[in-house]
Amino acid sequence: MTYKPQVVTVMTAVHAPSAPFLVEAYESLRAQELPAGWEWQWVIQEDGATDLVTQAVPDDPRVSFGQGRPGGPGVARTMGLARAEGAYLKVLDSDDILAPGALARDLAVLTARPDIGWTTSRALDLLPDGTTLGFDQDPDEGPIERGAVFQHWRANDYRPQVIPGSMCARTELVLALGGWMALPASEDTGLLLALNTVCAGWFIREAGLYYRKWPGQVTSQAAHRDTAERAARAAIAEARVNALEGLTAWRFPATGG
Secondary structure (H helix, E strand, O other): OOOEEEEEEEEEEEOHHHHHHHHHHHHHHHOOOOOOOOEEEEEEEEOEOOHHHHHHOOOOOOEEEEOEOOOOHHHHHHHHHHHOOEEEEEEOOOOOEEOOOHHHHHHHHHHHOOOEEEEEEEEEEEOOOOOEEOOOOOOOOEEEOOOHHHHHHHHOOOOOOOOHHHOEEEHHHHHHOOOOOOOOOOHHHHHHHHHHHHOEEEEEEEEEEEEEOOOOOHHHOHHHHOHHHHHHHHHHHHHHHHHHHHOOOOOOOOOOO
């Protein structure tokens, strides 16, 4: 498939409990100002098939909506790739909100730096009372060298120093890595680790995402913190990194780096 060079596809997985938040996610996307000649496409993929989500999807020709068998957010996003049109792929969880200018900042880096495969940006927790809370250990603005995310993740109890939910990447690179991992959680961290194994990224210090904290989010559920499952998720993600490291002939870009 040939991807449109001046289109960024925003990829959103959604399940019924988070459907009411799609309105705010959409408004934050509509408010984005892109460079002249650029467009966005919003791919919404439901993890399941419910009327609740269908009714919440905005009536906008730039929105592509699909449904399917439940398999978790990683499966939903990867299925949504079938409808992606843009050469660049931005993640937006259904309950999160893009900060003003987020897409333009991502694209500015990726179009100016062909050696950079992906970006992440500062994220602010959006609390139920409407206030925000920042993270005091963000890296400096600039490049994130190959392997740096994995090293930090291993040294800090399997927690990356950048937020996978703020990622923007080259679509073909995401496809080459197989999309999101088929895990019940941490599927976005698994993809981020794989991306950073084969290419450098870039961190944008200006806030690009409001990460909503609410009782129904998947990461707040007890199952997400199950010790055995968490260890298994980490082991699979680490094995993927090690396998990619062994493929020394494959890096992005193809020469250098």
